Amino acid sequence: MDKSWMKKPRHTKEYVDGVNEFLKFACENCPIDSSICCPCRKCGLRMMFMPNMVFDHLISYGISQGYTIWHAHGERKGEASYHAIGAQNNNEQINEGSSGMTTILHDVFPMFDPEIVEGTGPEIRVEVGEAGVQYENRQDSNERVNKFYNMLKDVDEPLYEGCTKHTKFSAIVRLWNMKCLGGLSNNIFTELLEFVNELLPPGASLPKNTYEAKKYMNELGLGYEKILVCPNGCMLFWKDNENLETCVVCGASKWKRKESMDESSKKGKRSPAKILRWFPLKPRLQRLFMSSKTSSQMKWHAIGRTNDGVLRHPADGLAWKTFDS
Incomplete structure (x- = not known):
């Protein structure tokens, strides 16, 4: 049985045809109108759904790459057929290397949960044509769905034709990480993007400047809110005081003062004297609990520790318990 489709990008016709063949095989080895194990990357054979639900999960999350013998769906070890590794093309290598980026994307856009697929959320229709998988959002007002599919396309497509190392998504995330860790200014980062774009062959589409890169990264929930502050640090111009x-306290203006300001310039855009960049805590905690890799660590102190009176971890100590109380 040909299983090379498992490493194909999820927007290709080969992958969707393979999913249909897999579901056909699974349904032949299970009772009629019964649920089957879902082998997607999120469920990992831990959940049971109807075949149409499993189809949606496999299209949204991809199939688990380690599930080469479909033992949970009636296949025996001797029946599995394997193929040469050299038959993988560039897109397969990209798909395998970007699995971590796909996980990040689904953590940010958790819109394909079972209750959403069953109809309580936005309805998504998947069509397969000559150009591959076409996703149609029946609720055009849902911008998050459109953003998800745009980024999903960036995760699966190589940065340029022939590239086997990075996709557009992974390249932008990597460059933005360098900017943050290295403390690059906006101007220097814009020059870096311009230089990298000059080096890349035609067809590559990286952001042209810091503004475009920041706008792209904000869709991942990595943005912040700007709050104007008194230049002397007395108060925040926020909530009820936003229009002051x-x-x-001290009577200082929240705007920068220009000594040579004439009447025409007073009517222009004013610059704030001081800005507080606020990174909201709640959505970041939600992100940690949404991720399959970090949620277990976030809950460990509550459900993972052994509470037998033995000091095994600082959390078992009196100081930590006092802090918790």
Whole structure:
């Protein structure tokens, strides 16, 4: 049985045809109208769904790469057929290397949960044509669905034709990580993007400047909110005080003062004297609990520890328990 489709990008016709063949094989080895194990990367054979639900999961999350013998769906070890590794093309290598990026993307856009697929959320229709998989959002107002599919396309497609190391998504994430860790200014990062774009062959589409890269990364939930602050640090111009022009404590203006400002320039855009960049805690905690890799670690102190009176971890100590209380 040909299983090379398992390493194909999920937007290709070969992958979707393979999913259909897999479901046909699974249904032949199970009772009629019964649930089957879902081998997607999220469920990992831990959940049972109807075949149409399993199809949606395999298209959304991809099939587990280690599930080469379909033992949970009626296949025996002696029946499995294997293929030469050299038959993989560039897109297969890209798909395998970007599995971590796909996991990140699904953590940010958890919109294909079972209850959503069954109809309580946005309805998604998948069509297969000559150009591959076409996704149609029946609720055009749902921008997150469209953003998800745009990024999903960037995860699966190589950065340029023939590239086997990076996709557009992974390249942008890697460059942005360098900017943050290295403390690059916006101007320097824009020059870096311009230079990298000059080096890349035609067809590559990296952001042209820092603004475009920041806008792209904000879709991953990595943005922040700007709050104007009193230049002397007395108060925040926030919530009920957002429309105030001066500090209620020291009377300082929240805008920069220009000594040579004439009447025409006063009508232009004003620059804030000081800005606080607020990174909201709640969505970041939600992100940690949404990720399959970090959720177990986040819950370990509550459900994973051995509470037998023995000091095995600082969390078992009196100081830690006092802090928790």
